[in-house]
Amino acid sequence: MDDADLTKTERLVWDAFPLGERVDLRGLPDREVRATVLRALLLGARPPVAGEQAALRLVGAVVTGPLSLSYAEVPASISLRDSVLQERPDLYGLRVRRLTLAGSEMPGLVLGMAQIDGGVRLNGAVLTGELSLAGAQIGGALVMDGARLTGAPVALNGTELRVAGNVLARAGFQAGGELRLDGAEINGSLRLNGATLQNPGRWAIYGSGLRVGAVLDLSGGARIAGSIRLRNAVVGTVVSLSRATMTDAGPRALDLRRLEAGELILRPAAPLPGRVDLGYARIGLLRDDPETWPAELDLNGFAYEAIDGPLPVAERLDWLGRDVGGFRPLTYRRLAALYRAADRDDEARTVLLAGERRRRSGLPRAGVIWGWLQDVTVGYGYRPGRAAAWLAGLLAVGTLVFDAVPPRAAEAPKAPEFHAPAFAADLLLPVIDLGQQSAYLPVGWTAWFAYFLIMAGLLFATTAVAAVARRLRRD
Structure with missing residues (x-):
């Protein structure tokens, strides 16, 4: 580039570049510098002064x-x-x-x-x-x-x-x-x-x-x-x-x-x-x-x-x-x-x-009902205290019922002494045999109550086993 074509402002930039000096154009009447001048400087038109950058x-x-x-x-x-x-x-x-x-x-x-x-x-x-x-x-x-x-x-x-x-x-x-x-x-x-x-x-x-x-x-x-x-x-x-x-x-x-x-x-x-x-x-x-x-x-x-x-x-x-x-x-x-x-x-x-x-909540109707039963009875296996409460409540009610209306002996001479709590537990817990259920037969309306306890016990056992198994499997 021919430096004879430079303006006064461009000349300031041209001369300062080889020395790495700062040029401040603020306040000058002419602040314009052509991009071609800057390009020429940056591509080697003015080599650096010896000892300067x-x-x-x-x-x-x-x-x-x-x-x-x-x-x-x-x-x-x-x-x-x-x-x-x-x-x-x-x-x-x-x-x-x-x-x-x-x-x-x-x-x-x-x-x-x-x-x-x-x-x-x-x-x-x-x-x-x-x-x-x-x-x-x-x-x-x-x-x-x-x-x-x-x-x-x-x-x-x-x-x-x-x-x-x-x-x-x-x-x-x-x-x-x-x-x-x-x-x-x-x-x-x-x-x-x-x-x-x-x-x-x-x-x-x-x-x-x-x-x-x-x-x-x-x-x-x-x-x-x-x-x-x-x-x-x-x-x-x-x-x-x-x-x-x-x-x-x-x-x-x-x-x-x-x-x-x-x-x-x-x-x-x-x-x-x-x-x-x-x-x-x-x-x-x-x-x-x-x-x-x-x-x-x-x-x-x-x-x-x-x-x-x-x-x-x-x-x-x-x-x-x-x-x-x-x-x-x-x-x-x-x-x-x-x-x-x-x-x-x-x-x-x-x-x-x-x-x-x-x-x-996302299961079919049957699954919702079955899940609800597991929730109410044993809290899906995460609420063991709930299971104990259900057992205690049903056992207490069964004791009161059969104490008030005792069953008759199936074979009077061979029947053991009757105990209402043991009889209720025998009905309620399918895995326990205390010798009371087989020796005595409920009378009147208490027979239906006995069926209820048996069904409740089976349902409780099934839901408890399913819930606990799920918990063990996931833990």
Whole structure:
């Protein structure tokens, strides 16, 4: 490029580049710099001064024309702070040491497949088009604190993005469109605490297959209009939605199916506005709040090792009752195991009993009746005290009846002495023979009562054996 064609402002940039000096154009009457001048500098038009490191360090510029560095290899760092780029920069496949566009305005940015040895700083930047980072590799951090991404259905396209450090989009970060992070890998943390994400009725975050080495943070008053998908995502430590607010999510607010994380914090500022899908997710520690549970959950195959401060069993059963899949044996057994591990055996049995009752509601009529009998008599094997109460009650009534109206001896000379409690027990318990039932015959209406005791005993024994066998089989 012929430097004779440079404007006075461009000459300042031209001379500063080989020395790596900072040029601040704020306050100058002419702030315009042609993109072709910047491109020429970055592609070697001005070699660095011996002993210095060339760099583009520009503040307050207005860059005219398209800045195209597609597939370029730039040995210098690029810094355009608080500037205006009138056309969308095309940096696809760029190889550069470091890139800073902090506080700058531009109609989008193409940085797909780029390789940045250091970090990328877009804090405070304003993009009115898509930020394309698909397939890019960033050797440091991606900083977008306070940035605003608007004007495109996909605000940030980070498909297959690789970031060696953190991705920071805090402190007023705003996105008016989808954050697409499917297949992305972030070795550090993804922090969106306090961010505002706007994509009503669609995915605010689409992170299928996303991998985060440390924390995925959507806490600190983050406001999300839209849904979040983290299906098949892997997060090294914590996924947090503490004090976040979600609205306009559509039928499914959170798709966390097959998510793997050390800890999941579901304590938003208000109840989640749609279903939360935790199907086959694997979580170390779950922290949630009954006040903000969604109306619908999908808990099919959901595995967790612990729940922070297990709630009273009635509240946790309400949680299971929100499962759209109805009765799932594994979900009840897993919760019961959690209570049992905490030495809360009574609550564990209550969970398993509630599961049997929910299962019964979906059975045919005959199954409902049979299940009801098992519930009333022995609590499906989880309420042994109920069985003892039934036995004691029937035995007491039988004793009173046969004491008031004694039966006659079948063979008077051979009959043993009559005892009303033993006779009632002989009728009631089919596995016991005390010699009373065979020696005496009820008289009058007490014969029908005796038949009742025999039938009750057989029914009680059958239901008890079935219920206890089921419990042993499932334990």
